Amino acid sequence: MNRFGEMHCSIAQAVSVVGEPWTPLILRDLFLGVRRFDDLARDLGVSRNLLTQRLERLMAAGVVSRRPYQERPVRYEYHLTEAGLDIVPALMVIMAWGDKWATPPGGPPAVLVHSCGRPFTPVVACPHCGGPVTADTVTATAGPGAAPGPGTWVLAGGLAPG
Amino acid sequence: MNRFGEMHCSIAQAVSVVGEPWTPLILRDLFLGVRRFDDLARDLGVSRNLLTQRLERLMAAGVVSRRPYQERPVRYEYHLTEAGLDIVPALMVIMAWGDKWATPPGGPPAVLVHSCGRPFTPVVACPHCGGPVTADTVTATAGPGAAPGPGTWVLAGGLAPG
DNA sequence: CCGGTTAGTCCTGATTCTGAACTTAGAAGG
DNA sequence: CCTTCTAAGTTCAGAATCAGGACTAACCGG
Numbered sequence: 001m002n003r004f005g006e007m008h009c010s011i012a013q014a015v016s017v018v019g020e021p022w023t024p025l026i027l028r029d030l031f032l033g034v035r036r037f038d039d040l041a042r043d044l045g046v047s048r049n050l051l052t053q054r055l056e057r058l059m060a061a062g063v064v065s066r067r068p069y070q071e072r073p074v075r076y077e078y079h080l081t082e083a084g085l086d087i088v089p090a091l092m093v094i095m096a097w098g099d100k101w102a103t104p105p106g107g108p109p110a111v112l113v114h115s116c117g118r119p120f121t122p123v124v125a126c127p128h129c130g131g132p133v134t135a136d137t138v139t140a141t142a143g144p145g146a147a148p149g150p151g152t153w154v155l156a157g158g159l160a161p162g
Numbered sequence: 163m164n165r166f167g168e169m170h171c172s173i174a175q176a177v178s179v180v181g182e183p184w185t186p187l188i189l190r191d192l193f194l195g196v197r198r199f200d201d202l203a204r205d206l207g208v209s210r211n212l213l214t215q216r217l218e219r220l221m222a223a224g225v226v227s228r229r230p231y232q233e234r235p236v237r238y239e240y241h242l243t244e245a246g247l248d249i250v251p252a253l254m255v256i257m258a259w260g261d262k263w264a265t266p267p268g269g270p271p272a273v274l275v276h277s278c279g280r281p282f283t284p285v286v287a288c289p290h291c292g293g294p295v296t297a298d299t300v301t302a303t304a305g306p307g308a309a310p311g312p313g314t315w316v317l318a319g320g321l322a323p324g
Numbered sequence: 325c326c327g328g329t330t331a332g333t334c335c336t337g338a339t340t341c342t343g344a345a346c347t348t349a350g351a352a353g354g
Numbered sequence: 355c356c357t358t359c360t361a362a363g364t365t366c367a368g369a370a371t372c373a374g375g376a377c378t379a380a381c382c383g384g
Contacts, residue, residue, distance in 0.1 A: 010257045010264070010265070012187060013264040014260030017263075028171075032317065037363070038360085038363095047343060085296070086262070086297075089286035090255040090259055092300065094176045097176050097249050101245040102172070102176060102178075102223070104169075105170075109307040110302045110305050110308065113301045114291065115293065115299040116290055118288070120290055120295075122287070122295045123289045124255060124284050126282045127284075129276065129280070133274075134248075134250065137276060138254065139274070141275055142271070142273070145266050153204070154191060199330070209373050209374060209375090210332070214333080234380075237329095
């Protein structure tokens with residue numbers, strides 16, 4: 001997803017890093033505590049060469065890091081960096097959407113429990129008023145980095161709204 | 163992304179619908195008010211055959227619908243359904259992550275304004291206690307639909323945690 | 325009749341993904 | 355010493371998907 005990385009759009013930027021096929025599931029497994037290459041490959045059923053590529057890209061982007069858990073031969077375990085941990089809430093919001101609109105047969109495969117002790121479905125809120133963030137309660141306006149270009153002509157005002 | 167649709171995992175389910183290349187950006191444009199095929203193709207720079215495929219898939223999944231805005235010849239405009247509007251908050255959380263960890267040159271291209279009148283960065287919260295949802299404050303446990311299979315061996319307990 | 329608009333479809337070459345076998349480096353067992 | 359096992363990749367051929375541009379269909383305005 002190299003083309004997306006050149007767009008002046010934060011969604012495109014994020015997608016170019018964490019939106020490639022398999023990547024969200026790799027991040028999910030890392031969050032769940034899967035640490036090793038073979039475990040990731042086995043759990044997901046992803047081909048090993050692709051897993052190598054994805055982990056390399058995630059490390060280059062600073063989302064995942066690895067450290068040796070043994071020498072001779074060197075074996076690494078992978079885990080989320082600060083940036084990687086920071087994307088976990090987004091994964092949970094996506095999971096909640098999947099639970100609601102594309103429920104897998106048998107019901108939700110996972111239930112989230114908050115540190116307050118209760119199972120929950122995450123909500124997205126405005127930090128100022130605490131109100132819900134929905135398509136109806138939000139407007140997007142051009143920011144300082146808005147520039148006309150592929151994927152951003154709309155925001156920069158170069159494409160007449162329908 | 164058909165393989166993901168068979169996994170017993172709500173993230174995989176969601177990704178199989180809204181995670182294909184270009185799809186998040188198509189949804190973004192629809193939220194921003196772009197309605198027509200040609201406008202979408204021009205704004206994003208996506209090839210027209212792929213845009214056709216993506217819109218078909220999104221309509222089949224109930225995320226996007228279209229209605230004719232003229233007859234002879236029939237011309238459609240596309241918009242988000244309830245399910246499509248419901249994924250907008252997730253897009254905003256992803257956008258916020260992109261702003262923070264993969265800032266496009268020049269700063270954030272877009273700024274969100276809430277109905278309370280203030281620009282904001284969305285936060286993910288627990289609806290019970292109102293506390294923040296982060297990787298540290300959340301645990302995932304097996305739900306009713308948990309089943310061993312590709313992408314879910316971990317959750318179902320079939321893969322020893324590291 | 326000619327050009328313009330809108331929404332696609334069709335085709336070809338390039339890129340990416342899958343699946344399986346192979347490699348490397350050492351450990352364990354007999 | 356020989357074989358088998360584990361872990362983390364690497365390599366390769368065939369299949370699937372994507373990009374980009376040309377083409378089609380249906381109508382409008384002049």
